[in-house]
Amino acid sequence: MFKPELLAPAGDLTRMKYAFAYGADAVYAGQPTFSLRSRENGFKNLDDLAEGIAYAHARGKKFYLTSNIIPRNVKVESFQKALLAAIDLGPDALIVADPGFVGWIREVRPNAEVHLSVQANCTNYLTAKFWQGLGVKRVILSRELRLAEILEMKERLPDLELEVFVHGAVCMSMSGRCMLSNWVVHRDANLGACDNSCRMPYRLYANEGPQVEDYREHEGNFTLQRTDRPELDPIALDEDTWGTYFMSSRDLCAIEVVPELIKGGLESFKIEGRTKSVYYLSQVVRAYRMAIDSCFEQINAGKEPAISDESRRAVTYLDGRGFMQGFLKGPLPQNYESTHMPADAGCVAAQILDYDEASHSVRVNVKNPFTMDDKLELMTPAGMATCPVESMNDFRGGAADRLNPGTEGRVFLPKNVKFDNNNAEFSFFVKDFPQKSL
Structure with missing residues (x-):
């Protein structure tokens, strides 16, 4: 094999x-x-x-x-x-x-x-x-x-x-052979210009007149029902603050x-x-x-x-x-019930940009906020390992207890954490959430 x-x-x-x-x-x-x-x-x-x-x-x-x-x-x-x-x-x-x-x-x-x-x-x-x-x-x-x-x-x-x-x-x-984008925004998916129209949020409006201003936004929950097959269960269209994602699997x-x-x-x-x-x-x-x-x-x-x-x-x-699991297994080959599901175990905290051997620290591009008290893991091509933080500097170079997304900062590593420039290019800090049983 x-x-x-x-x-x-x-x-x-x-x-x-x-x-x-x-x-x-x-x-x-x-x-x-x-x-x-x-x-x-x-x-x-x-x-x-x-x-x-x-x-x-x-x-x-x-x-x-x-x-x-x-x-x-x-x-x-x-x-x-x-x-x-x-x-x-x-x-x-x-x-x-x-x-x-x-x-x-x-x-x-x-x-x-x-x-x-x-x-x-x-x-x-x-x-x-x-x-x-x-x-x-x-x-x-x-x-x-x-x-x-x-x-x-x-x-x-x-x-x-x-x-x-x-x-x-x-x-x-059918595996991307779709005309929806072409119909909605005149961009042909089959020529490489898909607008991902099926994954965008939509609002349901009630048409009360011929003018755009005559439309009013729908309020409350709503469903779709096959009028030719009333014995079938209605299809619930879940809506959050952004809209409904009925076509987005x-x-x-x-x-x-x-x-x-x-x-x-x-x-x-x-x-x-x-x-x-x-x-x-x-x-x-x-x-x-x-x-x-x-x-x-x-x-x-x-x-x-x-x-x-x-x-x-x-x-x-x-x-x-x-x-x-898509069509591979299970009774529901595709699932349209959820618009967004947050990460369960953790999220990226920062992308590592480079390593300074003299100070045993890394310069980072912050992706999600993290503090000195957060449990961080160092993710490299060799694996993931818990990595406490000694101290941090913000983008101005001053001491910081928290780094915010959209900025750069510097994270100082404990002496017992081994790190070198061979790992710097492809490494991340991951912010670990409290573990749940798998």
Whole structure:
């Protein structure tokens, strides 16, 4: 049995470096202009791509280029030209969705490895076999598949690499093949300009007249009821101070399914989130790195694999829309009940910028407020450890009992805490909340 690849998002060169530091085996990054995160893509040109590819290969890692827009006629020639230039840089694979471009790449660059994007919505083994016949080496499976379907596909097609999403945002449409953004703000999601209209807050108004000023805001709780199926339960639309997020699903967290995916022989476990912060990326990669390594080791030792509490705890240091197992397991494949769920175990307190050996202190960019009395943990690529604070200076250089977000400060470490510049670039302070039983 082989150990599956941990594949992390790289929204830019900085995020790519954090992903590798915390244990990713490979990253996927957007091709400039021609990926589905084109408006937020930090890889702006071929020079950025070349630097990223060289950085990955120098560390024995892989760099996949996401080129997965669904182009219209006007973009075909420019997309072809850009693809050829990108292929010449030597990415380990191209992630492509459009069937015409898959065929064209196989014709003009037959040695280029092609992975089928999730945008192609592969949901059964016949479709996967079809793409395999066209020379696709790996299929990135649709998020809408259940675990049993994924495992069956691998059993039927053992020679085809399969990649499965294990963590990140879930689209209310079919793996992103959505027209909502285009309809609301005239920005086409299938050309890389999604406005995330499904995740934005909305208000319900009563229309009392033809003019905008004739609308009044709805008050109280409200529900949706199918008029053609009155026997069905009403759908509650929860609303907070920001509005209702009826179309925004909770995020996928499949960490509990990792053992079954490893035993099923899946080649790649994919994390979503090219626009997330470096802290979010680092913590999620850390969680799945620990989970994969420990489960793989247990399986090789003939033991029944189990997820460690530390792996579980890592994802509870993140806030967001809440977590679910998606379509993989459970009676509720997607959950729209919550707008926002705060982190459970802790949150990032500060990102470490550099280390001063003479004073044994670190300069930090404060992300959330913390005080001398807070329980802090030092998070580095080597792990997390409790780290009491000796003293702190604020951005003016004066002694401080509290550091506030949006500022820089200096934290002085106890003498027994070992730290050096090799850890400084990719480290954080985490503010630990009182622990709960897992």
